Amino acid sequence: MRWSNLFVPTLREAPAEAEVASHRLLLRAGFIRQLHSGHYSLLPLGLRVHDKVADVVRQEMDTIGAQELLLPAMHPAWVWEQSGRWQSMGDEMFRLTDRKGAEVALGMTHEEVIALCAREIHSYREVPQIWYQIQWKFRDEPRPKSGLLRVREFAMKDSYSLDIDDAGLDRAFDLHHAAYTRIFERLGLPAIAVEASSGAMGGSASVEFMVPSAAGEDDIVRCGNCGYAANVERAIAVVPPVDDPPGGVLERFATPGIRTIAALAAAEANASPERQIKTMVYVLDGQITLVLLRGDHELSEQKLLDNTGAAAARPAVAEECVAALGAAPGSLGAVGVTDLPVLADDALAGRSNLTTGANTDDFHFRGVDIQRDISVGEWLDLRQVRHGEPCTGCEGPLELLRCIETGHIFKLGRRYAEAFETTVMDAEGVSRTLTMGSYGIGIGRAVAAVAETHHDERGLCWPTSVAPYEAVVVPISGRDEAVTEVSERIYGELRDAGVEVIIDDRDARPGVKFSDSELVGIPYRVTVGPRALAAGNVELTERASGNTTLVPVEDAVASLTAARDTALAVL
Template identity: 60%
Template sequence: MRWSELYVPTLRQDPADADAVSHRLLVRAGYIRQLMAGHYSLLPLAVRVRAKVVRIIREEMDRIGAQEMILPTMHPAEIWQKSGRWEVMGDEMFRLVDRKGTDLALGMTHEEIFTTLALELSSYRDLPQTWYQFQTKFRDEPRPKSGLIRVREFTMKDSYSFDLDAEGLDRSFEAHRQAYVRIFQRLNIPAIAVQASSGTMGGSGSTEFMCPSAAGEDLVVHCPNCDYAANVEKATSTLAPIEDGPGLDAPERFDTPGVKTIENLTKAHGVAADRQIKTLVYMVGGQLTLALLRGDHALVEQKLIDTTGSNDVRPATPDEIKAALGAYPGSLGGVGVSDLPILADEALRGRRDMVTGANVDKTHVRGVDVERDIAVGRWVDLREVVAGEPCPKCGTGLEVEQTVEIGHIFKLGDRYTDVLGVNVLGADGERITPVMGSYGIGVERAMAAMVETHHDKNGIVWPVSVAPFEVAVALLDVDDEKSRTTAEEIYAELGRQRVDTILDDRAERPGVKFKDIELVGIPFRVTVGARSLAEGNVEIVSRASGEKALVPVAEAVEYVRRLVLDAS
């Protein structure tokens, strides 16, 4: 490929609306252009990178015996309705109606659609099966942002395993986990495997693969001393015990004018936050529900969703709260409440001499013994883990890191095969419902994660495994016959050696060529100019390290070939 023939619209200034490093650099380096919010055109360089990412993923999927398919992106509503996810997916699902009045959806994911193919499996001898595809997905994100990180249209590698039993699912899940580890190693993405919530996917468990990035929207809690790691939506920690006094024989009311927050109560009445009970009120499946936490703890809403098993969860309005409890937020508590479900965080178990709202405006109660005075329906984990709290496995202080999700694998069990009627004949003649796993990687998001991880002040620093070109041959003196002949010969021989090379033959100043090659992120540059050729040399530069070497022309191709091989 010759740069003079390639469409690479590089920019000298950062785009004004770019809020992430990857967004800024992929636009500046001529990889992507936005059509509208959350929808991007991939330009030639991006297509080359994407193809290499896909190749790596495909190789690792094939390695574990997965078989590639391509399924439709437009789905009939009835399949999603049958699985129960037509409503659960909410506004993030793109829905449309065809000319016949049939309800359709643009696929967010393909669990239901792959499961319909599994209806043709008839015998235990047909299992296990693992199927995968690279397919466009559509999600109506309310706030698309950060370039390719949060979009409304993207490519996903999604695979699905079908096994006879839980033991088989465990094997398929582990095979995918190991494949994902290899994929991210080959992509040079520092992926952290963490425990995660299964969310709307359902099933018994899931693992996310997270890339540390300031552009990320997910918090990962991990231990620097052991292998514990979890999304904040799933994370736990070991709290230091708190010694409570005997408290009072019964809760006692006291006036708290002007107190509406935990901090107000601490300042006005000297009640430490860890001695307060925070009362949050949610509508869960249409039922007003109280969620109680220690005053210095924050609720993780996903934990509430997972605990209740309902995706219809929202904070109750002040008027809904007033009608049910008799007070507005700021004076709420669980004491005396007997007609509403009450969920209490485990950190409140056994606590005495606590303070909470009295369900009377401007009034609180002290001396609360949680188990004596509050009709807790369930003790659950609701709180957000914060940095420094002890690891639940080894006790070391936990760290919290901002990350981007780049992969997610799920044990779905019979969540879809049962409801969609998939069953096979077992060895004993009985019908068996297969169990499923689901495994996804966002292709363009992985590209963005690589840029987030590999860049410097001059631009992108692609790993050799996915760079659009492994080597750029920069011809400095385009009118010098010796320079042009040498550059053409090196370019041609590198191609014969299967080194992915571009020849920068543009009639541009050397500085322009060098800046573009650095911005685009090509791992190695061979500079061919009259000055160095006068001494029989070319200059070879490593993009990642900045190291330079003058190499005899006759040795240049082999020198570069070894650099590429060593970096691959």
């Protein structure tokens, strides 16, 4: 490809709306353009990277025996009604009406369609199956952001395993786990596999592949010592015990104007945050519920949902608190509350002589003994782990890491197969419902994650496995015939050698060509200039390291292909 023919609209300055590195650089380097919030056009270079990422995924899926298919992006409403998700998906599903008045939706995922296809399987002899597709998915995200990281339409590789029993599902799950590990390695993504919440999908195992990045939206906890890793939605840590002074007598006292844990700690002796009870009022599936945590602990809403089985949780508004308890937030407590469900975090178990709100504005209780004074309905793990807390496995300090979720695998079980009566006959002639697993990788998000992980102040530094082109030949001084001749020759030979190469044949100054090739992030550059050429040499520059070596003209192609092959072998 000749740069003069290539559509790469590079920008000297990044558009103001781009904040995170991948968004800025993908825009500046001419890979993507936004059409609308959450909807991006992939320009030629962007599509090449996208395709390469998809190909890596495809190869590794094929390696574990998965078969590619392609399912419709538009689904009739009844399919989603039959699985119960027409309602539960809510506003996140794009819905429209066709000319006949029939309701349809743009698919956000394909469990239903797969379960329907799988009805063609009739015998245990025909399983296991792993089917995958790379398909455009649509989700009406409340807030698209960060370029390709969170969008409303995107290509996703999703695969589905179909098995007759749990052992088969376990095997399919493990195959995917291994395949995903290889995929992210090949993409140059330092993904960490973490235990995750299954969320609304249910299921018995759930692992997310997380790439550390400040641009991410999820937090994970990791132990550098023993390797424990989990999404904060599930993570646990050792909570060092707190010594409560004995002899607490329940006593109400005035706390005028005090509304926060910190203010109470400052005003009252023996009421440091870890010796207070934080009372949060939540509405769980419509039911007002008190949620109790240690004063210095944070609630994890996902744990609240997961551990109660509730479908929806939201903090109660002040009016609801007053109506339910007689006081506004800041003076709330669970002492003596018997008409509402009370959930308490495990870290409060056995605690005594604590301080908490008295359900009268400007009053608190001291001397509270959880066991004696509060009717706890259920003890649960509800708190969010904090940076530096001891690992439950080895006591090593846990680190909290912000990450991009690039992959998620989990066991669905029989929910969808049951909804569509997807059954097979087993060896005994008994009808058995298939069990499914679901395994996703966002292709565009992976592209962004690679950009996020591989760039410097000059631009992108693509790993060779996904680079839009592998090499660029840069002739310096288009007027020098020897330079032109050697450049064209090397360009032709590289193409013949199977290298994806561009020649920057533009009538531009060297600085422009260097800057553009670095911004775009092509891994190898061959610079042909009169200076080196006079001694029979050209320069070979590696984008990522910036290292330049002089090589004789006749060795250039061999050196470059060797370097590329070495890089690809590792990926």
